[in-house]
Amino acid sequence: MAVPKWNTTSSKRDKRRANIKIVPPTLSKCPKCGRAVLPHTACNFCGFYKGKEAINIMAKLERKEKKIREKEIKAKEMEKNASKPLSAEEMSAKK
Numbered sequence: 001m002a003v004p005k006w007n008t009t010s011s012k013r014d015k016r017r018a019n020i021k022i023v024p025p026t027l028s029k030c031p032k033c034g035r036a037v038l039p040h041t042a043c044n045f046c047g048f049y050k051g052k053e054a055i056n057i058m059a060k061l062e063r064k065e066k067k068i069r070e071k072e073i074k075a076k077e078m079e080k081n082a083s084k085p086l087s088a089e090e091m092s093a094k095k
């Protein structure tokens, strides 16, 4: 077995270990529900990716959970729409 000729000095070892750290994952916001999601990944909460439904989340849920989840998603969408000012077309469509 190969044996190192010299011991690694504490300085050299510590300088190497200075770069070993836990990096927090980069998260982006889901455009549909506003939750934090990993980039290039379908949202775990609503199952949407790039504006399309990628995973049918609702199929796996029980009836009670389904109701709660639908309510939350709807509330988030309403909140998003309320903060966004209406365009001229939307204004004329509403009466």
Ligand SMILES: [Zn+2]
Pocket: 030, 031, 032, 033, 034, 035, 043, 044, 045, 046, 047, 048
């Ligand atoms: Zn989502």
